[in-house]
Amino acid sequence: MKRFNAFAILLATSVTGATLVGAMTASQPAAAQTVDAGSIVEQLTPKKKPLTRSLTRSLSTQGAGESAEDKADKKFLSTLPTRGLRIDQRKKLDEIVEKQDLPRIDITINFDFNSDQIRPESLADVDELGKALSSDALSKYRIVLNGHTDAVGSAEYNQNLSERRATAVRNFLIDKFGIAPDRLIAIGYGEERLKNAAIPEADENRRVEIINLTSS
Incomplete structure (x- = not known):
């Protein structure tokens, strides 16, 4: 029993560096997460922003354009x-995403250890x-496909791994669903944007973030 437990701990440590995962909700355990096309559509569909007083004043002075x-x-x-963004392009994109509050969602996608091969148990979610x-x-x-890792391993390694995995998801979507390649932008952020900075090795840090580049 002790030998089995030791192996399980070592395996969990390896998986920590091997998977890129996300969460539909932060409170759900990874094993209980589910994703379906309908919920993805709902969360990525641009919502019309409410007309506030300041926005009304802006429109009246600038016109509807x-x-x-x-x-x-x-x-x-x-x-x-669609790939290979420069650091300044990523920074500018981040600014626009936050400023416009673009629709986004995190999903769970598992990969083989030290690999950009999508694991079989994640194929249904990618479908x-x-x-x-x-x-x-x-x-x-x-659509932007942002790959994120935890902080286990070197920053350079995680950056490269996140780029490869984001590209793997992009290629899968193009090959299986015939999505136009110019619609999908694959970006790797490595460990730069931890979702849970208090626990750098947390599962929720290893994720793919999907962003719709249209706000409304």
């Missing part, structure tokens, strides 16, 4: 490369993602 800043942001998003992104509701939008 986009501001110069909004136009510049839209052009930036439309011209992003649901593919169904959602190829649905009529989302088919017109550009």
